[in-house]
Amino acid sequence: MGYKILRKEELIPGQTTxxxxxxxxxxxxxxxxxxxxxxxxxxxxxxxxxxxxxxxEKGTITIVYxxxxxxxxxxxxxxxxxxxxxxxxxxxKPTHIEKSGTVVCVGGGTGIAAMHHIAKGHVEAGNRVxxxxxxxxxxxxxxxxxxxxxxxxxxxxTDDGSEGHKGFVTEVLKDILETExxxxxxxxxxxxxxxxxVCRVTLPFGTKTTVSLNSIMVDGIGMCxxxxxxxxxxxxxxxxxxxxxxxxxxxxxxxxxRLWQFKKQEEESMELFSKECHCNxx
Amino acid sequence: xxxxxTKKVRARTPMxxxxxxxxAGNFEEVALGYSREQALVEAERCLQCKKxxxxxxxxxxxxxxxxxxxxxxxxxxxxxxxxxRTNSLPAVCGRVCPQETQCEGSCILGKxxxxxxxxxxxxxxxxxxxxxxxxxxxxxxxACALERDDLKVACIGSxxxxxxxxxxxAGRGIKVDVFEALHEPGGVLIYGIPEFRLPKSxxxxxxxxxxxxxxxxRTNWVGGKTITIQDLLDQGYDxxxxxxxxxxxxxxxxxxxxxxxxxxxxxxxTRVNLGxxxxxxxYDTPAYRARRVAVIGAGNVxxxxxxxxLRMGAEEVSIVYRRSEDEMPARREEIEHAVEEGxxxxxxxxxxxxxxxxxGRLKAITVQKMELGExxxxxxxxxxxxxGETEQIPCGMAIIAxxxxxxxxxxxxxxxxxxNKWGYVQTDPETGETSIPNVFAGGDIVTGAATVIxxxxxxxxxxxxxxxxxx
Numbered sequence: 001m002g003y004k005i006l007r008k009e010e011l012i013p014g015q016t017t018x019x020x021x022x023x024x025x026x027x028x029x030x031x032x033x034x035x036x037x038x039x040x041x042x043x044x045x046x047x048x049x050x051x052x053x054x055x056x057e058k059g060t061i062t063i064v065y066x067x068x069x070x071x072x073x074x075x076x077x078x079x080x081x082x083x084x085x086x087x088x089x090x091x092x093k094p095t096h097i098e099k100s101g102t103v104v105c106v107g108g109g110t111g112i113a114a115m116h117h118i119a120k121g122h123v124e125a126g127n128r129v130x131x132x133x134x135x136x137x138x139x140x141x142x143x144x145x146x147x148x149x150x151x152x153x154x155x156x157x158t159d160d161g162s163e164g165h166k167g168f169v170t171e172v173l174k175d176i177l178e179t180e181x182x183x184x185x186x187x188x189x190x191x192x193x194x195x196x197x198v199c200r201v202t203l204p205f206g207t208k209t210t211v212s213l214n215s216i217m218v219d220g221i222g223m224c225x226x227x228x229x230x231x232x233x234x235x236x237x238x239x240x241x242x243x244x245x246x247x248x249x250x251x252x253x254x255x256x257x258r259l260w261q262f263k264k265q266e267e268e269s270m271e272l273f274s275k276e277c278h279c280n281x282x
Numbered sequence: 283x284x285x286x287x288t289k290k291v292r293a294r295t296p297m298x299x300x301x302x303x304x305x306a307g308n309f310e311e312v313a314l315g316y317s318r319e320q321a322l323v324e325a326e327r328c329l330q331c332k333k334x335x336x337x338x339x340x341x342x343x344x345x346x347x348x349x350x351x352x353x354x355x356x357x358x359x360x361x362x363x364x365x366x367r368t369n370s371l372p373a374v375c376g377r378v379c380p381q382e383t384q385c386e387g388s389c390i391l392g393k394x395x396x397x398x399x400x401x402x403x404x405x406x407x408x409x410x411x412x413x414x415x416x417x418x419x420x421x422x423x424x425a426c427a428l429e430r431d432d433l434k435v436a437c438i439g440s441x442x443x444x445x446x447x448x449x450x451x452a453g454r455g456i457k458v459d460v461f462e463a464l465h466e467p468g469g470v471l472i473y474g475i476p477e478f479r480l481p482k483s484x485x486x487x488x489x490x491x492x493x494x495x496x497x498x499x500r501t502n503w504v505g506g507k508t509i510t511i512q513d514l515l516d517q518g519y520d521x522x523x524x525x526x527x528x529x530x531x532x533x534x535x536x537x538x539x540x541x542x543x544x545x546x547x548x549x550x551x552t553r554v555n556l557g558x559x560x561x562x563x564x565y566d567t568p569a570y571r572a573r574r575v576a577v578i579g580a581g582n583v584x585x586x587x588x589x590x591x592l593r594m595g596a597e598e599v600s601i602v603y604r605r606s607e608d609e610m611p612a613r614r615e616e617i618e619h620a621v622e623e624g625x626x627x628x629x630x631x632x633x634x635x636x637x638x639x640x641x642g643r644l645k646a647i648t649v650q651k652m653e654l655g656e657x658x659x660x661x662x663x664x665x666x667x668x669x670g671e672t673e674q675i676p677c678g679m680a681i682i683a684x685x686x687x688x689x690x691x692x693x694x695x696x697x698x699x700x701x702n703k704w705g706y707v708q709t710d711p712e713t714g715e716t717s718i719p720n721v722f723a724g725g726d727i728v729t730g731a732a733t734v735i736x737x738x739x740x741x742x743x744x745x746x747x748x749x750x751x752x753x
Contacts, residue, residue: 025508039465045557045566046465070566086465088502218557218567221463221504222689223473224549225531228540235533235540240690254540257642261542265568272563 002083003038006060011142016066016110017076018052024059026051026089032121033095033114033212033244036061037220039086040074047071048217048239050189051090052113053120061087064113064142070269091220092243095210097121100184102128104176106169106198108190109135112142114212115189123150127184130155130176134169134194138162170197177205185210188247192256199247211247213238216261230254294396295324302622306592309477309560312619313377321406325353328398331390336400339388341739342368342375342446346385346400353403362411365404370449370492371442371738373412373484374471376405379735380613412487430455433752436519437461438505438692441469442734443725444525445492446741447748452495454749459519461503466556469527470734473556474548474583476590479616506695511721521720521748524707525741528726529689533682534578538636543570543644547579547587547683554590572678575599576647578633579683580610583731585617587681588625599625602675604632604652604665630654632665634672636680647675686731706730714744722748 007020026036035050053062065072078084095118103122107115112133122129134157135141141163147154155172156164165172177183185208188198195211202209215227215238227238230251236242298314299305305312316324334347345364352360365372381387381401389397433456437444440462448458466472471485489499503509505526514522531546533539550569553559557567575591577584580603592599601620603610606629610617621627631649639645651671658664688705700708700717707716707723714722724740726732 025503029508043558043565045568086502088463088465088504089507091504091507218549218552219464219473221507221691222530223527224552225533225546226549228533230540235535237530240530254642257542258540261570262568265562269563269566269568 002085003087004083005078005080008078008080011064012140014067014076015140016064016142018062018064018113019075019078020060020062021084021087022059023061023087023089026087027054027056027059027061030054030061030090031094032097032118033092034090035092035220035243036063036087036089037091037217038063038084038088040071040078041085044074044085045071046086046088046218046220048091048214048220050114050212050243051117053117061089062113064110066110069266070273073270073273088220092239093241095121095187095244097125097127099126102130102180102183104130104132104173104183104186106132106134106173106186106188106190106194107143108133108169108188108194110142111190111194111212112147115187116143116147118187118189119147119151122187129153130180132157132169132172132176134158134172134190136160168197169194170201173198174201177202177207183207187211192252192259195247196252199250199252203248209247210244211250212243213245213250213255214243214259215239215255216259229258291391291395292323292327294327294399295320295402297399297402299619302619302624305478306589306623309593311481312478315409316402316406318410321353321403321410322356324399325350325403327391328354329391335388335390336385336398339384339386341384341735342742344368344385344404349407350398350400350403353407358407358411358414361407365407368742369738370446370453371488371734372404373408374442374480374488375735375738376401376403376408377480377484378475378733380733382614384735409484430753431457433457433520434459434518435521435523435748435752436514437523437525438509438511438514439463439469439525439527439725439727440467440499441471441525441527441725441737443737443741443744444469444523445488446738447523447525447722447724447745448492448497449495450742450745451749452492452497454753456749456752457496457498459498459500461505461509462499462501463504463507463526464556465501467499467501469525473552474586476551476555476586477560478589478593479586504691506692511692511696511699511718515720520752521722523714523741523744523748524692524716524721524723524727525725525737526689526692526727528686528731529691530687531682532685532687534633534684536633536635538638538644539682541636541638541644542642543572543638543679544636545570545679545681547577547583547681548686550587550681551583551590554594560594569594570679571595572644573597574677575679575681576602576675576677577681577683578602579685580605580612580617580627581683581685581731582612582616584681584683585612585620585625587683589620589623591679591681592623592625596679600675600677601625601627602631602633602647602649603627603629605662606630606654609662628675630665631673632667633680637674644678644680645676647677647680649673649675686726688727688730692727704730712743713747714740715747720751 222240232249349364559569655666722744725737
């Protein structure tokens with residue numbers, strides 16, 4: 001018995017996909033910032049993915065993923081009404097959300113999906129949320145409509161200037177920090193270089209900055225220590241101590257190195273997968 | 283009686299093993315098991331003592347004398363039932379129990395000669411009985427007078443302690459649901475102990491035996507996350523047993539420990555065992571590989587990690603341990619198997635730092651040379667640094683197997699649960715009950731990392747108390 005895919009939507013064809021999965025027991029408990037571990041099939045690897053949204057009444061969770069390796073490529077072969085062999089969660093500590101004033105939520109790439117769930121939580125807590133989302137170009141922006149539906153201030157940055165500010169999210173962020181003097185917190189979720197850059201921008205302002213670390217995980221419940229990261233000089237586990245940490249204290253260089261650990265094997269897996277037939281009998 | 287004294291005691295029947303050179307290159311079981319003839323010869327060595335001290339040495343109190351007597355009479359079913367009465371996992375225990383310090387350690391014959399090979403006989407009975415397809419796994423199921431479908435108990439975690447609780451209670455007609463966080467039930471038997479020491483098919487067989495008794499396994503349910511103890515009590519479970527295992531791996535807190543190529547034994551073993559990385563890329567989970575591997579620590583987990591690394595293709599695997607070989611906590615048999623397979627033992631050295639190349643990959647460990655000093659609180663001689671004497675061990679991968687600390691996932695979600703000063707769950711030693719009424723705990727989450735059988739002993743104590751209260 002698996003976990004049924006109720007809806008599948010390719011947000012950016014061949015690249016980024018959103019899925020709504022039937023998982024009532026997880027939806028019941030899921031909070032912004034939580035993640036799930038999932039496995040496509042019997043031979044699959046366990047991978048962590050942030051819960052982008054959940055619907056407690058319908059008993060569903062939403063995930064958004066970027067096709068980067070074998071597992072996400074295999075996920076992309078799954079169709080609506082197909083199923084995942086395993087989905088486990090909700091894991092990790094949820095985002096710490098309290099009424100604190102103005103919160104700037106920065107999202108990049110598929111991180112926008114996770115950021116949107118957290119931004120929603122901050123809006124519900126009564127905070128003024130300024131969302132900043134970035135992509136290479138206009139057609140690669142995610143969750144624009146969803147964010148705008150509950151968040152009155154959505155700023156956009158694109159590398160090519162096809163929408164919003166031409167440049168990086170960090171430039172928009174710097175601008176906000178210079179003009180607004182009461183930003184209580186900056187939340188950044190996205191590729192590691194982006195989160196690192198956000199932390200560099202906020203540091204001189206002394207603004208509290210939270211990042212969500214996408215470390216390699218195996219069990220996701222603290223058993224293996226694969227996701228260990230150095231925060232404030234201490235070794236912590238992203239799966240049970242995080243995934244969110246004070247960005248100013250994270251050793252990003254170490255995180256980047258550790259994320260490449262299995263590159264060789266991942267390439268081998270992917271090469272094999274691309275040679276297999278995936279026509280599903282058609 | 284005079285001739286009993288002078289009677290020559292036959293030597294213990296040796297266990298057939300796969301040749302060390304061959305087995306170092308495969309994941310098949312190392313110990314092959316007794317044949318019927320070997321089992322009978324060994325069973326006949328038993329003295330059938332009036333006071334069977336072996337039984338007292340067994341944490342789950344198996345009627346060892348009785349099961350061996352059945353075996354001598356060629357009554358396999360009788361032998362199996364005698365074991366199964368108190369042990370729900372005989373094929374597992376026959377393989378991984380530290381018999382030398384338990385049943386066999388208490389065997390009278392062992393005082394002057396070699397003890398009866400009780401573990402090997404237990405394995406023989408369990409395996410042979412299961413292989414007879416005509417036999418029902420549990421023969422007294424229909425005769426059970428205590429069928430009570432109004433009673434249900436939840437176990438969190440599906441390792442040895444929970445499986446024991448499940449077997450004991452289900453055998454008495456109580457419905458048991460086991461909640462497992464990972465995608466496969468079995469706990470440490472699946473993710474921790476390698477295939478070559480405990481084949482997954484053996485664990486699967488024991489789990490099937492429990493399913494036939496009506497036990498349900500629900501995978502991907504994380505205690506404290508997907509479901510809390512309060513949820514379970516609210517859902518009408520009459521009792522809850524916490525058997526979530528040891529938890530977070532310990533590291534050494536020395537420089538360079540987070541370099542690429544440094545792993546906890548838990549990660550390495552979970553990738554290989556649960557993720558079946560030894561069948562990569564047929565299975566997707568990868569495991570890191572290196573020509574030279576160092577394993578830090580000398581317990582059973584360290585031996586498992588070292589022997590696994592060898593089978594994964596390492597050319598040189600060393601165990602790095604800060605005390606001497608005499609203090610190694612691993613079972614003697616496991617150390618011997620490791621050495622036979624070619625694993626090097628480097629004693630009296632403790633890691634000072636890990637060094638990497640310019641890409642952040644491990645290339646060497648600097649170790650501090652030690653000598654043995656006075657016994658410490660553990661009763662073992664303490665390692666003392668030989669000032670200024672260090673050595674570099676070149677290696678591309680290091681596996682740290684120096685124990686675990688309590689996993690916070692369930693504990694943080696259950697603030698009412700009283701913990702002891704080490705952060706493990708506080709229980710009544712007689713009943714296994716925690717500070718929350720009708721919530722019990724046992725195994726590594728109570729004692730810290732220990733053995734399969736001690737977890738089973740704790741499970742049995744808790745199950746007996748639960749049965750007493752419910753029935």
